[in-house]
Amino acid sequence: MRAAVCFSHLQLPRCQIHTFTGSWWEKIHNFSIKSSTIYSLQGGNNNNTNNKRWTQKSLSTNTEGIGKNILSSKRNIAQQIPDVTSFTHSNLNTTRVEINECKSIHLEQKITENKDASKLVTIFVFDIETTGFSRENERIIEIALQDLSGGVNSTFETLVNPDKFVPNQQIHGISTYMVNKPGVPRMKDLIPILIDYVKDRQKPGGQILFIAHNGKAFDVPFLINEFNRCSFEIPLYWKFVDTMSLAREIMKVEGSKLSSKSLQALREYYGIPVIGKAHRAMADVNVLALVLQKMTRDLKLTVPDLLENYAFTASELINNSKKKKNSR
DNA sequence: GGCCCTCTTTAGGGCCTT
Numbered sequence: 001m002r003a004a005v006c007f008s009h010l011q012l013p014r015c016q017i018h019t020f021t022g023s024w025w026e027k028i029h030n031f032s033i034k035s036s037t038i039y040s041l042q043g044g045n046n047n048n049t050n051n052k053r054w055t056q057k058s059l060s061t062n063t064e065g066i067g068k069n070i071l072s073s074k075r076n077i078a079q080q081i082p083d084v085t086s087f088t089h090s091n092l093n094t095t096r097v098e099i100n101e102c103k104s105i106h107l108e109q110k111i112t113e114n115k116d117a118s119k120l121v122t123i124f125v126f127d128i129e130t131t132g133f134s135r136e137n138e139r140i141i142e143i144a145l146q147d148l149s150g151g152v153n154s155t156f157e158t159l160v161n162p163d164k165f166v167p168n169q170q171i172h173g174i175s176t177y178m179v180n181k182p183g184v185p186r187m188k189d190l191i192p193i194l195i196d197y198v199k200d201r202q203k204p205g206g207q208i209l210f211i212a213h214n215g216k217a218f219d220v221p222f223l224i225n226e227f228n229r230c231s232f233e234i235p236l237y238w239k240f241v242d243t244m245s246l247a248r249e250i251m252k253v254e255g256s257k258l259s260s261k262s263l264q265a266l267r268e269y270y271g272i273p274v275i276g277k278a279h280r281a282m283a284d285v286n287v288l289a290l291v292l293q294k295m296t297r298d299l300k301l302t303v304p305d306l307l308e309n310y311a312f313t314a315s316e317l318i319n320n321s322k323k324k325k326n327s328r
Numbered sequence: 329g330g331c332c333c334t335c336t337t338t339a340g341g342g343c344c345t346t
Contacts, residue, residue, distance in 0.1 A: 127345095131346075132346060134329095134346095213344085214344050214345045216331080217344070218329080222346095242330095242331095244344070248331085279346075
């Protein structure tokens with residue numbers, strides 16, 4: 001089994017990707033707030049509001065450096081950003097001050113929350129290869145995960161013994177001989193290892209987010225079926241995001257030339273070179289990690305945005321499926 | 329199978345995943 005399960009050890013090509021992905025959420029986060037207006041208090045004693053000066057900080061330009069400074073320390077906001085406008089407390093009526101105070105609290109809280117939330121979420125891009133499309137009749141034959149935080153052991157990939165003939169070798173290049181042999185783990189043996197691996201990567205008190213392309217319709221239901229077949233349940237705290245939803249949003253953007261929502265079309269759209277053999281799990285994971293970066297940048301999405309607006313759990317998927325079946 | 333779009337919603341076709 002050990003021969004087949006592979007954890008990364010900072011091999012050069014992967015390391016390059018991880019270095020890139022390790023910091024890109026922060027860049028996305030910076031981008032998302034760059035057009036915000038931030039109000040902060042400057043000067044005076046904190047107990048004497050009459051001496052305080054309300055300063056409006058516009059972050060609308062050149063965020064590459066500025067945004068990083070903002071995120072690195074809220075206290076640095078006033079020092080790093082040139083004033084656009086400033087006015088004293090005494091020039092404002094009470095209502096205006098209250099509104100500004102609310103804005104200040106809200107925006108600074110949001111920045112802090114986004115930053116903290118991003119740090120607490122372990123994001124895995126993942127992909128599976130299977131013997132076919134039917135989750136009932138087909139089996140997983142390869143799984144790959146990439147923890148976007150990077151670092152040692154940030155990738156996990158393994159072939160899986162399906163105990164059946166592989167009829168679609170022409171798609172992924174995985175033959176019956178490659179997987180139906182000793183040393184290749186079966187799903188029931190692999191699941192506990194996978195759960196432990198994910199748990200090990202989880203930050204204290206943090207969340208787990210899996211991201212897959214067409215995951216809602218294919219990867220996640222397939223995983224659910226395989227877990228059930230092996231008498232396991234997908235942990236309740238695992239959340240999933242389907243990048244197909246993001247691709248649809250990209251297509252709606254005015255002027256978008258994206259004509260298809262397939263992973264290959266997205267790769268070409270963003271000018272990402274082919275990385276390894278398409279339809280091998282880790283190769284597709286590497287591509288999706290880069291595509292995800294581009295899409296979230298274009299849609300100005302933060303990690304909290306993904307969790308709030310796009311994430312779903314396995315149980316939610318199961319319940320929705322049941323409701324739809326009952327309504328037919 | 330789920331989702332979206334439309335010549336739709338009491339439906340059907342196409343895309344996407346292997």
